[in-house]
Amino acid sequence: MLDQDLKETLKGYLERLTRPLEIVANTDGSDASKEMMALLADITDVCSRITVRETSDAALRAPSFAIGSPGHDIRLRFAGIPLGHEFTSLVLALLQAGGYPPKVSDDVIAAIKALPGPLKFESYFSLSCQNCPDVVQALNLMAVLNPNIEHTAIEGSAFQSEVESRQVMSVPSIYLNGEPFAAGRMGVDEILAKLDTGAAAREAEKLKDKAPYDVLIVGGGPAGAAAAIYAARKGIRTGLVAERFGGQVADTMGIENLISVPETEGPKLVAAMENHVGHYDVDVMKLQRADGISSDGELVSIALASGATLKSKTVIVATGARWRQMNVPGEDQYRNKGVAYCPHCDGPLFKGKRVAVIGGGNSGVEAAIDLAGIVSQVTLIEFDSQLRADAVLQRKLNSLPNVRVITSAQTTEVTGDGAKVNGLVYKDRGTGELHTIALEGIFVQIGLLPNSDFLKGAVDLSPRGEVVVDARGATSMPGVFAAGDVTTTPYKQIIIAMGEGSKAALSAFDHLIRMTAPDAARKAA
Incomplete structure (x- = not known):
């Protein structure tokens, strides 16, 4: 799973553990479970203070694993395989659960320990999201420091049916005790401020x-x-x-x-x-x-x-x-419910679906290229009569079979069913005719x-x-x-x-x- 160089680096970090760790892995025999167990085997190979125990509990997400330390009440779990941007979150979770002191102030530690419970957090992340680690690491730290706090970090693309049933359409998304708590990049300070309204x-x-x-x-x-x-x-x-x-x-x-x-x-x-x-x-x-x-x-x-x-x-x-907004009806109503601004973060949540990218500059064309490898269909909509992106990007875009480009088009409305996006309306600037496109996601890339x-x-x-x-x-x-x-x-x-x-x-x-x-x-x- 991990190459030798990464294993050597990981070994150096895990030498800082001051107490033993036990990882309890929940598997279901799937390929994803086997991949997770291979990752955990690599971790135990480089650190003798970590042991892994395998279970098959139908009441828990699979694949997933909990990180704990004997004699310490820690409720921290990863659901899915935390690689990509979240590998750092995994390493930090192991270090902190293993007694390595966190790099936060004494005031922050005291504030976390003083929180009453129970606080059951669930955070949804994607492996390509650069904003998600802040949320995952903050909630993991809180779970390590306070036994009243539980946190499960969930890889959204690995639990697609769950994501769809909860209508999670942007990451990071946080739930607290089963209810939506927050969305977007947050650190420990922001989470504490939201929990403590007098702060x-x-x-x-x-x-x-x-x-x-x-x-x-x-x-x-x-x-x-x-x-x-x-x-x-x-x-x-x-x-x-x-x-x-x-x-x-x-x-x-x-x-x-x-x-x-x-x-x-x-x-x-x-x-x-x-x-x-x-x-x-x-x-x-x-x-x-x-x-x-x-x-x-x-x-x-x-x-x-x-x-x-x-x-x-x-x-x-x-x-x-x-981010510049389109300022059209429906945009505010369906923000984080299909209207998104970060294709790297939220793109994996639209796997196999139809999306639009608004904007034909470099950022818009790059977004369309990235999304084309994930979604079923990308429609790029540009207000001008031609794209403004660099020629090399346009050539790449035009080579993709599941991308459609519409120029001289003005987006006039985002439509939805009350819960999520189901389409958009645009006006042909040449004829004035209105057209509707059925889709599930809209990525806005029209500047700042x-x-x-x-x-x-x-x-x-x-x-x-x-x-x-x-x-x-x-x-x-x-x-x-x-x-x-x-x-x-x-x-x-x-x-x-x-x-x-x-x-x-x-x-x-x-x-x-x-x-x-x-x-x-x-x-x-």
Whole structure:
């Protein structure tokens, strides 16, 4: 199952176990069960502290396996075969169940242990989903630390009938005690905040007591991370506030054009950025959304959706962008019920079904190519009279027998049966005629919108909503700078955002020097 190099790497990790583990595997004689047992055999081959016991319980999912440790009440199970992106989740689960300390704060550990139960979590993931490991690893950790918490991580494509009966049409999807709990990328902090409804208010009270910063970065993507590092290295009081660290990069599958890094994946890059920021004295405040900005001439104030307000001598806006929506009837109603934005994450849930991809740029054509290997039929719909993707991608797309391309088409409605998508309506822009396509999934790939709503009326924005900046990253509000995809800077690329974030931090530092210079001159006189 595992190649020799991977087994050697795994052996090195599992040497960190401080107590024995017992894996109880539930099988049904299927090929999938045999494949799971081969994986577990490889694990026991490299670590003598792990034993495997096989059962055939019809009341449990098969194939599946529970990870436990004698004398410790741990309720953690994988249903399916956790390879792909979830292999790391499996390794972490083994380490943590085996006594290896988790890399979270003491406050988080205390909050997890204090949760009352019973809390029975089920999470659905796909092996190609780069967002799913965060959810799986967070819930696994909670199950290891608190005996009131149970977690089963379920590979959706391995339990297709279950996925369909529960109408799981996006991953990661979380159920709690049999009821839908949440969908989308979440970490431990987000899950705890959702379980503890008073946490947000308590955190807002803490933020109100924060002293003014020298520079406050709003946003945690590549531009924000670079700005934080460059500012902190100057020795000035630096804060970073963001809804989540990583921004759109966390949702990016493959990254191949980051200079000096031939290839990587979004979540890996996000982890590296967060680790780098952690080397410096940066006050990082997550799960906070900016709701407004103002200035009294001396300090800039950032109002947060939680009710708190942060103040700083300078501010760097690096809030990035979000997926652009079609804004047609039915889109909101059927989001995560057939309307999706991440083909890598949700594509496996539509195996053998009919889907549409909206958008003929590189992202849309790449999505159609990827989906064609999973689904029965892909219909790509482009508003323009021709596709805008690179020629090499178009040639690949045209070679696929189960892909249909419709140009000069405007999507006008998403239709459904009340529970899930069953089609879409588009208008032929040449004739004005309306057409209906029967399908089960719609993947929207029509670009990004800048996250600049909280700046409207305070900072100059372009007609597209981008923050207008000059060559130094300065905005129309004194002391406020901006960087990355939220700005008018052309070419929305990770490496460009990093450079622009660094430049904005240097500009903010220069602004601070110029602000204090007159005071210093007066004191000297």
